[in-house]
Amino acid sequence: MQIAVVLFDRFTALDAVGPYEMLSRAPGAEPVFVAERTGAVRNDSGSLSLVADRTLADTPAPDVVIVPGGPGQSDQMENQALLGWLRTVDATSTWTTSVCTGSLLLAAAGLLTGRRATSHWLALDVLETFGAAPTGERVVFDGKYVTAAGVSAGIDMGLTLLGRIAGDEHARTVQLLTEYDPQPPYDCGSPEKAPAAMVGEWRARSRFILT
């Protein structure tokens, strides 16, 4: 089972590594990090590089596709090399997935039209403009399309999908071995739970961030 994790300039590292850490523990998993060109790909803050070991062109038929998000997503929205690859591999993938604003790339490739999907809470409106039906849920399954909310939601997506792929018992074992028993020190991780002023401030700022 080849799992292709897509990298592009200014992606968010946890978007990619969260679901990778869960799904790479499936029996028979062959994860591979892919990008237009092989080599180091810088993340959003520029302080971390992950290495793409394969090019998109050399990865024509992954079983699972994971598309992370991050500020760099906006530069990819008309990149036909990436969007065309997403359409091509989606034709034969078992699961096509995204984390955070990665769903906007799936949507731009035309893969989420008429489908229930999610994204970072600040990007749900944009997702709708591509004909998807955004939900406020953290992990959304619609057929073989699995989308996760912002950044850390990719871990929940990865573990949930691992259960579908490898069974609940295996997924529970991975949860135990990765000690995924989250205990956030605050309860401010969604727009429903955060103070309205904080949410409003970021909604205002996001008009300039997400285009």
Next chain:
Amino acid sequence: MQIAVVLFDRFTALDAVGPYEMLSRAPGAEPVFVAERTGAVRNDSGSLSLVADRTLADTPAPDVVIVPGGPGQSDQMENQALLGWLRTVDATSTWTTSVCTGSLLLAAAGLLTGRRATSHWLALDVLETFGAAPTGERVVFDGKYVTAAGVSAGIDMGLTLLGRIAGDEHARTVQLLTEYDPQPPYDCGSPEKAPAAMVGEWRARSRFILT
């Protein structure tokens, strides 16, 4: 505020990226990935490389040190280049931290003697042999030493420490922007919550994993 994330062969990626994703969002943060040599460092499964941009030698005085764990930790327990560097930078660090079996490296460097600390649940006994006082807590503060339990616990450690460094309001904002509102699909993420048979099986296996 320089934040040095230590890489070594066969580290666990989420151990490093989880706290990095939180702490790198502190005002004035200058995160840097460091290793004995610069260049790509392979993770535990061999399918992902993170790039070390600086050598340990070129990073003599970070403000925050983050030591991940992973199967490769056991090969580092007598690596005096790494252990000596940990002792040196600890002399001037503001915070010395670890995730998962990274605490065994801090302990091997002599930094946790007599201190409350934690590690992956399968490694708590080993931690004790180095004179530390292991607790079953997910994130443990003892002075400037902050240790986290297995793999995913580094995210909770990072967000908790971000609150100490940058204030609760900033940390809550980061929680909202990374949408850290975890919703695991199972409740099996600790030895207290997992079935006894599953826990027992892995305790038996770990005698061969952790040395």
